Amino acid sequence: MLTDAALKALRPKEKSYKVTDRDGMYVVVSPAGTLSFRLDYRLHGRRETVVLGKYGPTGLSLARAREKCIDARRAIGEGRSPAIEKQREKRRLLEARSFGELGEKWLVAAPMASRSIAL
Template sequence: MLTDIALKRLKPKDKMYKVADRDGMYAAVSPTGQIAFRYDYRTNGRRETVTLGRYGNGGLTLAEARDRCLAARKMVAAGKSPAQEKQREKRRLSGTASFGDQGKRWLKEAKMAD
Protein backbone atom coordinates (compact mmCIF):
# COMPACT_ATOMS: atom_id res chain seq x y z
CA MET A 1 0.00 0.00 0.00
CA LEU A 2 1.30 3.45 -0.93
CA THR A 3 2.04 6.33 1.41
CA ASP A 4 2.93 9.96 0.68
CA ILE A 5 6.50 9.29 1.79
CA ALA A 6 6.78 6.28 -0.53
CA LEU A 7 5.39 8.35 -3.44
CA LYS A 8 7.92 11.12 -2.85
CA ARG A 9 10.76 8.57 -2.87
CA LEU A 10 9.83 7.08 -6.26
CA LYS A 11 12.54 7.68 -8.84
CA PRO A 12 12.16 7.66 -12.63
CA LYS A 13 13.54 4.73 -14.62
CA ASP A 14 14.21 4.18 -18.32
CA LYS A 15 10.66 2.87 -18.81
CA MET A 16 7.35 3.60 -17.16
CA TYR A 17 6.73 1.36 -14.15
CA LYS A 18 3.85 0.71 -11.77
CA VAL A 19 3.68 0.67 -7.97
CA ALA A 20 0.53 -1.02 -6.63
CA ASP A 21 -1.67 0.58 -4.00
CA ARG A 22 -4.95 -1.28 -3.42
CA ASP A 23 -8.30 -2.08 -5.04
CA GLY A 24 -6.78 -2.03 -8.54
CA MET A 25 -5.25 1.44 -8.12
CA TYR A 26 -1.57 2.06 -8.75
CA ALA A 27 0.92 4.84 -9.30
CA ALA A 28 2.48 4.93 -12.77
CA VAL A 29 5.92 6.55 -12.76
CA SER A 30 7.05 7.92 -16.12
CA PRO A 31 10.66 8.25 -17.30
CA THR A 32 10.32 12.02 -16.72
CA GLY A 33 9.40 11.42 -13.08
CA GLN A 34 5.72 12.32 -13.33
CA ILE A 35 3.44 10.16 -11.21
CA ALA A 36 -0.12 9.42 -12.31
CA PHE A 37 -2.73 7.48 -10.39
CA ARG A 38 -4.51 4.85 -12.49
CA TYR A 39 -7.19 2.26 -11.87
CA ASP A 40 -7.41 -1.08 -13.70
CA TYR A 41 -10.76 -2.84 -13.92
CA ARG A 42 -12.73 -5.28 -16.04
CA THR A 43 -15.97 -4.45 -17.80
CA ASN A 44 -17.82 -6.46 -20.43
CA GLY A 45 -15.09 -9.09 -20.30
CA ARG A 46 -12.24 -6.75 -21.15
CA ARG A 47 -9.57 -4.98 -19.15
CA GLU A 48 -9.65 -1.19 -19.10
CA THR A 49 -7.66 1.53 -17.37
CA VAL A 50 -8.70 5.01 -16.30
CA THR A 51 -6.27 7.72 -15.22
CA LEU A 52 -7.50 9.26 -11.98
CA GLY A 53 -5.08 12.19 -12.00
CA ARG A 54 -1.50 13.29 -11.41
CA TYR A 55 0.31 13.39 -8.11
CA GLY A 56 2.26 16.40 -6.92
CA ASN A 57 2.00 20.19 -7.01
CA GLY A 58 -1.37 21.18 -8.43
CA GLY A 59 -2.38 17.54 -8.67
CA LEU A 60 -4.12 15.01 -6.49
CA THR A 61 -3.20 13.87 -3.03
CA LEU A 62 -3.13 10.15 -2.32
CA ALA A 63 -6.41 10.46 -0.38
CA GLU A 64 -8.11 12.26 -3.30
CA ALA A 65 -6.89 9.58 -5.72
CA ARG A 66 -8.32 6.87 -3.47
CA ASP A 67 -11.65 8.73 -3.35
CA ARG A 68 -11.72 8.88 -7.16
CA CYS A 69 -10.83 5.19 -7.28
CA LEU A 70 -13.75 4.40 -4.97
CA ALA A 71 -16.11 6.39 -7.23
CA ALA A 72 -14.77 4.51 -10.27
CA ARG A 73 -15.25 1.17 -8.49
CA LYS A 74 -18.90 2.11 -7.84
CA MET A 75 -19.35 2.90 -11.55
CA VAL A 76 -17.92 -0.50 -12.50
CA ALA A 77 -20.25 -2.19 -10.00
CA ALA A 78 -23.16 -0.36 -11.70
CA GLY A 79 -22.05 -1.73 -15.08
CA LYS A 80 -20.50 1.49 -16.39
CA SER A 81 -17.00 2.10 -17.72
CA PRO A 82 -15.23 4.96 -15.90
CA ALA A 83 -12.86 5.49 -18.84
CA GLN A 84 -15.72 5.80 -21.34
CA GLU A 85 -17.66 8.10 -19.01
CA LYS A 86 -14.56 10.29 -18.66
CA GLN A 87 -14.24 10.50 -22.47
CA ARG A 88 -17.93 11.38 -22.83
CA GLU A 89 -17.57 14.14 -20.25
CA LYS A 90 -14.50 15.54 -22.06
CA ARG A 91 -16.39 15.58 -25.37
CA ARG A 92 -19.40 17.21 -23.73
CA LEU A 93 -17.24 19.95 -22.20
CA SER A 94 -15.29 20.57 -25.40
CA GLY A 95 -18.41 20.47 -27.57
CA THR A 96 -16.93 18.01 -30.06
CA ALA A 97 -18.74 14.94 -31.25
CA SER A 98 -17.17 11.51 -31.58
CA PHE A 99 -16.11 10.19 -34.98
CA GLY A 100 -19.22 7.99 -35.05
CA ASP A 101 -21.49 10.94 -34.25
CA GLN A 102 -19.87 13.03 -36.98
CA GLY A 103 -20.29 10.19 -39.47
CA LYS A 104 -23.99 9.83 -38.65
CA ARG A 105 -24.51 13.58 -39.04
CA TRP A 106 -22.70 13.56 -42.39
CA LEU A 107 -24.81 10.66 -43.68
CA LYS A 108 -27.98 12.43 -42.58
CA GLU A 109 -27.04 15.80 -44.10
CA ALA A 110 -25.12 14.70 -47.21
CA LYS A 111 -26.77 15.14 -50.56
CA MET A 112 -26.36 12.06 -52.68
CA ALA A 113 -26.11 12.16 -56.48
CA ASP A 114 -29.10 10.85 -58.42
Protein backbone atom coordinates in the same frame (compact mmCIF):
# COMPACT_ATOMS: atom_id res chain seq x y z
CA MET B 1 -0.09 0.43 0.65
CA LEU B 2 1.32 3.76 -0.54
CA THR B 3 1.92 6.85 1.56
CA ASP B 4 2.73 10.43 0.55
CA ALA B 5 6.31 9.91 1.71
CA ALA B 6 6.61 6.78 -0.44
CA LEU B 7 5.22 8.64 -3.47
CA LYS B 8 7.69 11.49 -3.03
CA ALA B 9 10.54 8.98 -2.79
CA LEU B 10 9.74 7.34 -6.16
CA ARG B 11 12.38 8.11 -8.78
CA PRO B 12 12.14 7.79 -12.57
CA LYS B 13 13.88 4.95 -14.40
CA GLU B 14 14.62 4.35 -18.07
CA LYS B 15 11.21 2.74 -18.55
CA SER B 16 7.83 3.39 -16.94
CA TYR B 17 7.04 1.18 -13.96
CA LYS B 18 4.10 0.48 -11.67
CA VAL B 19 3.79 0.66 -7.89
CA THR B 20 0.62 -0.87 -6.48
CA ASP B 21 -1.57 0.68 -3.81
CA ARG B 22 -4.87 -0.92 -2.79
CA ASP B 23 -8.27 -1.71 -4.30
CA GLY B 24 -6.60 -2.27 -7.68
CA MET B 25 -5.22 1.27 -7.88
CA TYR B 26 -1.57 1.78 -8.79
CA VAL B 27 0.86 4.53 -9.70
CA VAL B 28 2.80 4.63 -12.96
CA VAL B 29 6.14 6.41 -12.75
CA SER B 30 7.15 7.72 -16.18
CA PRO B 31 10.76 8.22 -17.32
CA ALA B 32 10.11 11.98 -16.98
CA GLY B 33 9.19 11.50 -13.32
CA THR B 34 5.43 12.03 -13.65
CA LEU B 35 3.30 9.98 -11.27
CA SER B 36 -0.14 8.95 -12.57
CA PHE B 37 -2.82 7.14 -10.58
CA ARG B 38 -4.55 4.40 -12.59
CA LEU B 39 -7.06 1.63 -12.15
CA ASP B 40 -7.33 -1.52 -14.30
CA TYR B 41 -10.67 -3.31 -14.40
CA ARG B 42 -12.74 -5.75 -16.42
CA LEU B 43 -16.17 -4.83 -17.70
CA HIS B 44 -18.29 -6.83 -20.15
CA GLY B 45 -15.34 -9.18 -20.75
CA ARG B 46 -12.96 -6.36 -21.72
CA ARG B 47 -9.95 -5.09 -19.83
CA GLU B 48 -9.94 -1.31 -19.45
CA THR B 49 -7.81 1.26 -17.67
CA VAL B 50 -8.88 4.62 -16.30
CA VAL B 51 -6.33 7.29 -15.46
CA LEU B 52 -7.55 8.88 -12.24
CA GLY B 53 -5.10 11.79 -12.42
CA LYS B 54 -1.55 12.94 -11.81
CA TYR B 55 0.03 13.21 -8.39
CA GLY B 56 1.40 16.51 -7.18
CA PRO B 57 0.56 20.00 -5.98
CA THR B 58 -1.30 20.81 -9.21
CA GLY B 59 -2.82 17.33 -9.47
CA LEU B 60 -4.37 14.86 -7.09
CA SER B 61 -3.46 14.02 -3.54
CA LEU B 62 -3.23 10.36 -2.57
CA ALA B 63 -6.45 10.68 -0.54
CA ARG B 64 -8.36 12.22 -3.47
CA ALA B 65 -7.04 9.52 -5.84
CA ARG B 66 -8.36 6.86 -3.47
CA GLU B 67 -11.76 8.59 -3.42
CA LYS B 68 -11.81 8.60 -7.22
CA CYS B 69 -10.85 4.92 -7.18
CA ILE B 70 -13.80 4.12 -4.90
CA ASP B 71 -16.13 6.11 -7.19
CA ALA B 72 -14.77 4.26 -10.23
CA ARG B 73 -15.23 0.87 -8.57
CA ARG B 74 -18.81 1.82 -7.68
CA ALA B 75 -19.47 2.71 -11.35
CA ILE B 76 -17.96 -0.61 -12.45
CA GLY B 77 -20.25 -2.41 -10.02
CA GLU B 78 -23.21 -0.65 -11.66
CA GLY B 79 -22.01 -1.74 -15.11
CA ARG B 80 -20.70 1.67 -16.18
CA SER B 81 -17.21 2.24 -17.57
CA PRO B 82 -15.31 5.00 -15.71
CA ALA B 83 -12.94 5.41 -18.67
CA ILE B 84 -15.80 6.00 -21.12
CA GLU B 85 -17.56 8.34 -18.67
CA LYS B 86 -14.34 10.35 -18.33
CA GLN B 87 -14.03 10.63 -22.14
CA ARG B 88 -17.65 11.78 -22.40
CA GLU B 89 -17.11 14.41 -19.70
CA LYS B 90 -14.02 15.76 -21.48
CA ARG B 91 -15.92 15.94 -24.77
CA ARG B 92 -18.86 17.69 -23.07
CA LEU B 93 -16.55 20.29 -21.50
CA LEU B 94 -14.76 20.86 -24.81
CA GLU B 95 -18.07 21.36 -26.62
CA ALA B 96 -19.32 23.74 -23.91
CA ARG B 97 -16.12 25.76 -24.14
CA SER B 98 -16.32 25.82 -27.94
CA PHE B 99 -19.92 27.05 -27.81
CA GLY B 100 -18.97 29.73 -25.28
CA GLU B 101 -16.09 30.91 -27.45
CA LEU B 102 -18.42 31.05 -30.46
CA GLY B 103 -20.87 33.19 -28.49
CA GLU B 104 -18.10 35.55 -27.35
CA LYS B 105 -16.81 35.95 -30.91
CA TRP B 106 -20.33 36.70 -32.12
CA LEU B 107 -20.82 39.33 -29.42
CA VAL B 108 -17.56 41.04 -30.36
CA ALA B 109 -18.06 40.80 -34.14
CA ALA B 110 -21.79 41.51 -34.48
CA PRO B 111 -22.85 45.18 -34.65
CA MET B 112 -25.06 46.38 -31.77
CA ALA B 113 -28.09 46.91 -34.05
CA SER B 114 -28.16 43.25 -35.11
CA ARG B 115 -28.07 42.10 -31.46
CA SER B 116 -31.05 44.14 -30.31
CA ILE B 117 -34.30 42.30 -29.88
CA ALA B 118 -37.60 44.04 -30.55
CA LEU B 119 -40.32 43.17 -28.09
